[in-house]
Amino acid sequence: MSALCRHCALCCDGSLFGYVGLEPGDAERLRAKAFCLATRPGGQTVLAQPCAALTNRSCRIYESRPSHCASFNCLLATALGEEELSLGEAQEVVAEAHRRISRGHARGYLRTHFYGRYGQNHESPKL
Ligand code: SF4
Numbered sequence: 001m002s003a004l005c006r007h008c009a010l011c012c013d014g015s016l017f018g019y020v021g022l023e024p025g026d027a028e029r030l031r032a033k034a035f036c037l038a039t040r041p042g043g044q045t046v047l048a049q050p051c052a053a054l055t056n057r058s059c060r061i062y063e064s065r066p067s068h069c070a071s072f073n074c075l076l077a078t079a080l081g082e083e084e085l086s087l088g089e090a091q092e093v094v095a096e097a098h099r100r101i102s103r104g105h106a107r108g109y110l111r112t113h114f115y116g117r118y119g120q121n122h123e124s125p126k127l
């Protein structure tokens with residue numbers, strides 16, 4: 001897990017998404033670990049968020065997390081990877097996001113800084 005993501009977890013705790021879509025094989029792996037999965041109205045099996053695998057902003061099943069988790073990068077993480085900003089600046093964006101979420105006014109900020117669509121198949125919750 002990156003130094004940025006370790007203190008963020010917004011893409012796992014329900015702040016950005018309502019669930020993670022699962023590929024064939026993901027669901028069986030998660031059920032084997034005793035995770036309860038949800039079924040969407042269309043019949044899709046998903047991992048609901050806030051994710052049950054998240055503890056202290058850390059994924060307990062990181063090595064065997066669903067493929068969409070493994071491929072997802074938000075806008076901020078992508079910008080950091082492309083050196084558009086420093087780690088310190090990116091961490092301040094995360095800290096500000098947490099502050100705004102705690103105040104209940106984060107929708108625009110999250111949309112601007114985090115909603116990336118790399119590694120699709122996450123769906124945003126109502127913020
Ligand atoms: S929202 Fe972005 S920075 Fe935060 S944990 Fe997810 S990928 Fe990492």
Ligand code: SF4
Pocket residue numbers: 011012020051052053054058059060061062065066069
């Ligand atoms: S499985 Fe891990 S990486 Fe995926 S949403 Fe849950 S805590 Fe996050």
